[in-house]
Amino acid sequence: MIILNGERSEVPGGSTVASVLAELGLRPDERGVAVAVDGEVIPRARWESFALGADARVEVLTAMQGG
Amino acid sequence: MEPQLEAEQLDEHLEPSGADDDRLFIAGRGLRSRLLLGTGGFPSLELLAESIRRSGSELVTVALRRLGAGGARQSGSLVEVLADAGVTLLPNTAGCHTARDAVLTARMAREAFATDWVKLEVIGDEDTLMPDAPELLRAAEELLADGFVVLPYTTDDPVLARRLADLGCAAVMPLGSPIGSGMGIRNPYNISLIRESVQVPVVLDAGIGTASDAALAMELGCDAVMAASAIARAEDPVCMAGAMRDAVTAGRLAYRAGRIPRRNYATPSTSHTGLAEF
Numbered sequence: 001m002i003i004l005n006g007e008r009s010e011v012p013g014g015s016t017v018a019s020v021l022a023e024l025g026l027r028p029d030e031r032g033v034a035v036a037v038d039g040e041v042i043p044r045a046r047w048e049s050f051a052l053g054a055d056a057r058v059e060v061l062t063a064m065q066g067g
Numbered sequence: 068m069e070p071q072l073e074a075e076q077l078d079e080h081l082e083p084s085g086a087d088d089d090r091l092f093i094a095g096r097g098l099r100s101r102l103l104l105g106t107g108g109f110p111s112l113e114l115l116a117e118s119i120r121r122s123g124s125e126l127v128t129v130a131l132r133r134l135g136a137g138g139a140r141q142s143g144s145l146v147e148v149l150a151d152a153g154v155t156l157l158p159n160t161a162g163c164h165t166a167r168d169a170v171l172t173a174r175m176a177r178e179a180f181a182t183d184w185v186k187l188e189v190i191g192d193e194d195t196l197m198p199d200a201p202e203l204l205r206a207a208e209e210l211l212a213d214g215f216v217v218l219p220y221t222t223d224d225p226v227l228a229r230r231l232a233d234l235g236c237a238a239v240m241p242l243g244s245p246i247g248s249g250m251g252i253r254n255p256y257n258i259s260l261i262r263e264s265v266q267v268p269v270v271l272d273a274g275i276g277t278a279s280d281a282a283l284a285m286e287l288g289c290d291a292v293m294a295a296s297a298i299a300r301a302e303d304p305v306c307m308a309g310a311m312r313d314a315v316t317a318g319r320l321a322y323r324a325g326r327i328p329r330r331n332y333a334t335p336s337t338s339h340t341g342l343a344e345f
Contacts, residue, residue, distance in 0.1 A: 034179035066130025067105035
């Protein structure tokens with residue numbers, strides 16, 4: 001079971017990072033977005049190829065107003 | 068009588084981008100504005116954009132949060148607003164309590180915003196939001212080794228500031244008082260000591276409540292001031308952004324001008340020579 005931003009997700013194992021982002025309604029060239037899988041930052045260049053493990057913990061972060 | 072400056076000359080003096088080049092350099096990057104702006108707390112993106120414009124700030128902070136959490140859906144528009152404003156983004160690690168989380172957040176920010184600059188915050192206490200010194204040093208060391216330009220939010224402790232500068236941080240950002248407290252600079256003496264003890268720029272962070280606090284920071288010799296809540300949560304943020312801009316400029320000019328020493332007793336400003344004796 002993939003955990004996406006702290007919540008159980010229907011995303012099947014083996015999905016790519018890019019497909020998860022598309023599912024979230026993000027464009028592939030979306031500005032201000034970063035992804036970590038199991039505590040490792042996944043560079044933008046690897047979003048298309050990086051396949052998620054069956055129990056991957058995925059964090060999708062984006063810009064928010066902050067001090 | 069002192070020579071009077073013509074109004075036009077005076078404007079030129081007050082204009083930071085005038086012929087008088089007084090740019091602030093951080094890690095080799097020149098900034099005309101010595102006011103850094105935090106984007107948190109603004110009631111709307113429109114007011115944020117207008118406040119940035121009025122403040123003249125060229126460097127603004129931005130945070131990273133989970134997509135979809137608490138308004139983060141609008142992030143696209145935030146990034147666009149900041150791009151339209153022509154400002155440079157300074158991602159922060161706000162909310163991080165450990166070196167590990169702060170380092171990971173900085174690496175995420177580098178991916179998200181294509182910058183290796185980071186305002187490093189490692190919080191040690193939820194009530195005061197004071198930095199956790201050992202974790203801060205650990206995070207700074209790791210990020211510097213990874214090629215980041217690190218601007219750490221620190222206490223007003225001159226020793227900690229010097230340790231951060233010695234590690235290679237591009238600036239130090241001591242607090243005047245707790246974040247969002249609006250209590251101004253509680254220990255001006257320490258801020259002066261920090262200015263004397265490090266070679267890198269000192270950016271007064273946190274605690275600014277109103278324009279006079281920003282002016283005082285600059286008069287103490289700080290190289291820049293960072294304001295967030297003081298502008299964002301003012302009744303009229305845009306008006307306060309302008310006040311901060313002018314205060315930072317005034318404080319900087321006063322610092323460069325060299326203030327008169329404080330004395331316990333009066334010194335006449337008019338000479339006694341030629342005084343009539345009746």
